[in-house]
Amino acid sequence: MKPRTRAHLQKRLKQIRRMHSVKYVRGAREHNGDLMHKPATELIDDILDESVDLIFYGLELKDRLKGMKAYVDRIESGLAVVLIEDIGELHLRVRDMPFAVREGMQLKIGVWR
Numbered sequence: 001m002k003p004r005t006r007a008h009l010q011k012r013l014k015q016i017r018r019m020h021s022v023k024y025v026r027g028a029r030e031h032n033g034d035l036m037h038k039p040a041t042e043l044i045d046d047i048l049d050e051s052v053d054l055i056f057y058g059l060e061l062k063d064r065l066k067g068m069k070a071y072v073d074r075i076e077s078g079l080a081v082v083l084i085e086d087i088g089e090l091h092l093r094v095r096d097m098p099f100a101v102r103e104g105m106q107l108k109i110g111v112w113r
Contacts, residue, residue, distance in 0.1 A: 065109050068085050068087065068109045069106070070083065070084040070108075070109055071107060072101055072102065072103050072107065073103070074103055075094060075101065075102075078094055078095065079093060080092045080093075080097065080101045084109070
């Protein structure tokens with residue numbers, strides 16, 4: 001694994017640990033108990049509820065991305081810094097792009113069907 005990839009992995013793992021800790025403590029407070037003593041039938045119901053939520057979140061994000069505007073703000077060190085409206089920055093390697101990249105160019109956001 002490349003050092004840059006390993007650093008990215010470590011960053012994401014740190015974020016995930018923090019997010020899971022916060023969610024676990026909040027869930028324990030909300031549900032008056034700990035997960036280890038919850039009946040299996042309730043766990044199944046909770047899993048199904050969460051999976052339905054995930055689908056709705058995914059569909060909402062997909063719809064929002066369709067209308068987003070994006071443009072190449074700048075190119076630095078071989079990376080195109082793309083600004084996506086209401087989202088933030090996306091860094092793409094210029095050499096991986098199937099077209100010539102120029103500062104100021106508008107990009108169409110594509111999403112799966």
